[in-house]
Amino acid sequence: MQKILELPGTMPSISCTTRARRATEASGSVMILSRKRNSTPWSRAANSWSTRVFGKHSYGTPKKWLEESRKKGLDLVLEIDVQGAAQVKEKLPESVAIFILPPSREELEQRLRRRGQDPMKRLRGDWPRRGRDCDVRQILRLCVVNEDVERAGREAQAIVIALRCTSARRRARWKDFWHRLGERLK
Secondary structure (H helix, E strand, O other): OHHHHOOOOEEEOOEEEOOOOOOOOOOOOEEEOOOOOOOHHHHHHOOEEEEEEEOOEEEEEEOHHHHHHHHHOOEEEOOOOHHHHHHHHHHOOOOOOEEEEOOOHHHHHHHHHHHOOOOHHHHHHHHHHHHHOOOHHHHOOEEEEOOOHHHHHHHHHHHHHHHHOOOOOOHHHHHHHHHHHHHHHO
């Protein structure tokens, strides 16, 4: 995610959760809200594109980041799981998901153990189910395998740059170009 955010024209989305801040999370990267899901701060933040309950905690991505990115003309970058991506895709069909995958299941388990933040028993039961809970074929179109962090970052940046060059993203420019060209050829 960090490599994508290094590109000009991007901004991060800040997720909300009811869990405690992780040691690896910088202040401002995640909004920590009241531990009670029915509390006023959670209710306000839950005006989200994607919400998820995982264990005892709730997670969500507030719509305000989408509104802000649109006003500024920036690409919004979210760090969410497969189910969150499916929810966003359902509500925002033009969105694009880039999945950063570990090289193997074993490596994923090792990384999660090293991170030491989620009980492995719960993750083993939840992770395999995540891909089955939604039609991942509809959203899992772009993938980067994270064997080497630098290479994975360059690949993710390349995907974003290529997407920005599509005719759908540049429709207004193309239309203007052809209009001006037609005027000059008259």
